[in-house]
Amino acid sequence: MQYSRSAQVAIWAYVVVVLVLLYLPILPPIATSISPTGRQPSITSVSFKWYAQLASNPMLIESVKTSIKVALMVGLVTPLLALSAALAVRELKVPRLILMLMLLPLFIPGISLGLANAFLFQLADIAPSFWTILVVHVLWALPFAFLIVLTAISAFDPVYLESAYVHGANRLQAFITVELPNILPGILGSATFSVILSFNETVRTSLVQGPLNTVQTYIWSRYLQVGLSPQTYALMSLLILITLILIAGLLFFNLRKGKT
């Protein structure tokens, strides 16, 4: 069944309107951060002084370091757990159970997840640290990473593994030489996505960070204390741009994969 031309136009217009509504909030922080006053967006005169001031804020620098360390570690740990879970779905006899467990963090509100872990660490006498932040970030990223890796693994036909076994490879050899190269793009995609999610997380982090700060919780605590300052707008703009660059990287990678 084909739609009439006007119906087509109407539906596309609707999709575009929703997309515009979703993308619109990305612009004002950027336009504000480059304005000389730093309070209202400006398009006539441009200033980067608020960005320059960021570099001289020691508390912020610390939080940036924490954010980067956590994000890199999340990008390393999450895909490995996701890969292992995705393989378990295929190899173990309880796929439904594993699927449900891996997707569970999606269904628990951030505040409950953060608070629950805060209680766990408190009772286990584990002081808030880089590691406690890492745990909640991995929990948050794991369902997404898992779905990405699962998709990659499902597109791989296990008959190739059989062929490797016939030629004398053991399970590990067959996995590393035959399957891994095939699903590597999926694993790298899940790593990038995990980094993006970690870099944009606030609520879960704020409950287990103790004296530490990530960039996101730094912004949130500044907002609660003094409201939004020009420097905060600059910081938010940087975070948006970094996220967009990471997504562009992901997209570029996928397009190249699609061509070969």
Next chain:
Amino acid sequence: MSQVRFARWLLFAAPILFICVFLLVPLALTFTISFWERSGFTIKPGLSLDAYKVFFSGVRLSVLRTSLGFAAVVTVLGLLTAYPIAYFLALRVSPRVSQTCLFLFAVPFVINPIIRNFSLAYILGRTGPVNSFLKEIGLIERPVDWLLFSDFSVILGLTLSYMPFMIYPLWLSLAGIDRRYAEASWVLGVPPVKTFLRVTLPLSLPGVFAASIFGFVGTFGESSVPIILGGLGYQLMGNTITSTLDVLNYPLAAAMSSIVAATMLLFLVLWYRMFDIQLFLGKITLRRF
């Protein structure tokens, strides 16, 4: 051989153990702590219903009701917005166009919702672009107050934050429907609207239910939107939990958090019993395991 077997077992068990230790155990712990007693600034093990009594007798009960109501409204608004998009992308455009659009919907989702909502607060504010524009075209004389720090702004913020996420389960279930069912219905002379209502819509229910849970989960536990877009004193479950933590009433915070988590788990169990999650994910995983 037994060592290899153990290593294999450990590899597969690692993610499951991770979820158990850092999600299931902590949630059970939260539930336990909700029955503990306060002593000064600390808590001690006990079997007290104080937290629940305080919760169900105070103003916080109305916060729960408001939160449930908001979560329902936002879920319905999200479904109404997302379903036509998911339907269109799943059944009416080429896979390439649909992939591109799904990707475009994912981008704003990964940018921290807190930053997006700060921005929304500016857009809706007294001196923001919406009010300026309305004044410019002469529709209003003074800035409209209810745009920000109101139920309107909170619901708008919640919907914009969580609606994109609802498109995916809807798309997944719609794209997985065998088109021959709908074609058979047309061949039998059933008009398109009726075909949709009696064939396509029922077949997409697993996705509708999953999307509803996603919308509900986000909205029900959201703690930053009521602060940013609701303004001073605006309370939903999420930020009431954080403000309870600020006054160190841990059992009460644990009780409220347990109520939120239990509601979500209840929905999840319902979904798990009613629909086949493997079949549901079968579309992206291309085949059943």
